Amino acid sequence: GYLRGKCRTTVLATVSPTAFNLTESVCTMEFAQNAAAFEAQRICSDPATGTMSVKELRVAKDAAEERCVRLEAKLQVLMQYQEEATKRCSDLEAEVQELGQLQPCMSRCSMDMLTDENEALLQQEP
Numbered sequence: 001g002y003l004r005g006k007c008r009t010t011v012l013a014t015v016s017p018t019a020f021n022l023t024e025s026v027c028t029m030e031f032a033q034n035a036a037a038f039e040a041q042r043i044c045s046d047p048a049t050g051t052m053s054v055k056e057l058r059v060a061k062d063a064a065e066e067r068c069v070r071l072e073a074k075l076q077v078l079m080q081y082q083e084e085a086t087k088r089c090s091d092l093e094a095e096v097q098e099l100g101q102l103q104p105c106m107s108r109c110s111m112d113m114l115t116d117e118n119e120a121l122l123q124q125e126p
Contacts, residue, residue: 011035
């Protein structure tokens with residue numbers, strides 16, 4: 001198993017000064033000495049990526065922060081494009097509406113021109 005997280009591990013070794021418990025006391029002190037020399041490596045376990053060391057997590061965090069900065073810059077550009085596109089759409093809608101208002105007038109003008117041409121043709125006929 002692993003020692004995980006930010007913790008301190010304390011080993012309390014209980015020994016006896018009597019000769020009767022000498023073997024057990026020596027084994028306990030050897031265990032305590034080995035435990036004191038043990039250096040735990042902090043790790044973090046993530047089901048998505050597996051087990052990673054703290055150093056690897058810091059590198060991954062730095063990379064994620066850099067990616068966030070790049071994505072935020074791209075988002076700003078896209079928002080500016082959206083704003084420009086929305087303005088252009090509004091301008092085009094206004095032009096279409098204006099053209100829609102001109103269409104009846106243009107139809108009347110066309111009809112008047114056709115009528116004038118027909119009258120001119122009729123006058124030319126003998």
